[in-house]
Amino acid sequence: MLKNRNVNVSNSDHVGKISDGFQKQFGSGPDIIVRCPGRVNLIGEHTDYNDGFVLPMALPFETLIAASSSEDAQMKLISEEFGPAHFSLEDNPMGTSGWGRYIHAIGSLLAQSNGGLLGWNGYICSTIPIGANLSSSAALEIAAGMVFKHLGKLEITLTEIALIGQRVENEFIGVRSGIMDQIACALSQRDTALLLDCHTLQTSMVSIPEDVAVVIMDTGTRRELRSSEYNKRRESCESAALDLGVPSLRNASLDDITNLSNQTLRRRARHVVSENKRVLNTVKAFSTGDLLTAGQLFTDSHLSLRDDYEVSGPALDRIVEVSLGAPGCFGARMTGGGFAGSALALVARDEVNNFCKFVKANFTAPRTQPAETSVMLYVVEACDGVSVL
Ligand code: GAF
Numbered sequence: 001m002l003k004n005r006n007v008n009v010s011n012s013d014h015v016g017k018i019s020d021g022f023q024k025q026f027g028s029g030p031d032i033i034v035r036c037p038g039r040v041n042l043i044g045e046h047t048d049y050n051d052g053f054v055l056p057m058a059l060p061f062e063t064l065i066a067a068s069s070s071e072d073a074q075m076k077l078i079s080e081e082f083g084p085a086h087f088s089l090e091d092n093p094m095g096t097s098g099w100g101r102y103i104h105a106i107g108s109l110l111a112q113s114n115g116g117l118l119g120w121n122g123y124i125c126s127t128i129p130i131g132a133n134l135s136s137s138a139a140l141e142i143a144a145g146m147v148f149k150h151l152g153k154l155e156i157t158l159t160e161i162a163l164i165g166q167r168v169e170n171e172f173i174g175v176r177s178g179i180m181d182q183i184a185c186a187l188s189q190r191d192t193a194l195l196l197d198c199h200t201l202q203t204s205m206v207s208i209p210e211d212v213a214v215v216i217m218d219t220g221t222r223r224e225l226r227s228s229e230y231n232k233r234r235e236s237c238e239s240a241a242l243d244l245g246v247p248s249l250r251n252a253s254l255d256d257i258t259n260l261s262n263q264t265l266r267r268r269a270r271h272v273v274s275e276n277k278r279v280l281n282t283v284k285a286f287s288t289g290d291l292l293t294a295g296q297l298f299t300d301s302h303l304s305l306r307d308d309y310e311v312s313g314p315a316l317d318r319i320v321e322v323s324l325g326a327p328g329c330f331g332a333r334m335t336g337g338g339f340a341g342s343a344l345a346l347v348a349r350d351e352v353n354n355f356c357k358f359v360k361a362n363f364t365a366p367r368t369q370p371a372e373t374s375v376m377l378y379v380v381e382a383c384d385g386v387s388v389l
Helices: 013-024 099-116 136-151 158-175 180-187 226-244 263-288 292-306 314-324 347-361
Strands: 032-043 053-069 074-079 083-088 120-126 192-197 202-207 212-218 329-334 342-348 375-378
Touching: 013 053, 013 074, 013 120, 032 099, 032 136, 032 180, 032 212, 032 263, 032 292, 053 136, 053 180, 074 099, 074 226, 083 099, 083 347, 120 136, 120 202, 136 158, 136 180, 158 180, 158 342, 180 192, 180 329, 192 212, 192 263, 202 263, 212 314, 226 263, 263 292, 292 329, 292 342, 314 342, 314 347, 329 375, 342 347, 347 375
Parallel strands: 074 120
Antiparallel strands: 032 053, 053 120, 053 192, 074 083, 192 202, 212 342, 212 375, 329 342
16 A cells, blocks of 8 residues: 655654754754644645535645744744745735745734744755645645744643735735644644634534545646635635625525526625535534545546536646546546645545556646646545644
């Protein structure tokens, strides 16, 4: 059986490598090493900012930060992949560009609520593919939040760190995202998916039947402009809720939305309302081991995202189509914000090798949406959320 293929789970090599990197840069060992996983969303897409339900799980891909406190508000960071970022926590994060802004903004928001903070030196490396819809930015936010919490001895919960991470996206990055990614990175538990009610932030752990494997299929396509489309979808949902006179689409039924005269808003709302039902039905199907139903719900979710919500893309549609014809596949769908990046499939464990071979042999990104990196398939098990090593 393939397990976490091609993925580096934090093993002693990985931890040794980040300690050495830190030592080389800063001349002594780190005070703390934090790891935070990426996530894949099994089902419940574009429901989080509608107060709905989502079912993500944490991945064996992870971001590691090795860090030591500094004496002042200065932050000196090195990302193995993206190079250095230097800034002061006393300055406005909008003055910091690139990846450093995520950490700067986490620090500024925590400093505001905790009355000032000392900076730190940090060395960062990650195995989470960037732009693949697997939450590399949320993992960076939560990992950085944990470093601030531990080095600054802050009384702050993981949920509070997650909410700060969401504010970073909304207020400093310009993506009006929901809370799913940050909560998944922070609170997930090994071997289970995390059912999150995005209205109450209540979570429960959901077992994934043992005879099924989750396969992530990164199409290798990337898309830069997705934040503007993402924000437009959120605005449409808010308009639909306003027209229906409900606080959010969580409170609307399929009957209610037939009252929407605007056809686009009606389709957007139909996706959200039906997707919430699919999440709860997937949880039921997992609990009875009904993989045919779970798989069908995954595929229905994809069709709804493609046709009603219009956030899929040619490469995601193609890889879903190919995987549905592959051995052992119960169902498949795009995952995350959409447009490019990854899809996932539910596959019978004893067929997973044949499934992967088939998809590799039969998928190529369409000419209309060429891939930037090669297609990667990962058979993944659910991992723990953020931790201090
Ligand atoms: C992105 C966002 F960050 C999440 O909040 C969520 O809305 C997701 O897209 C779509 O389900 O990952």
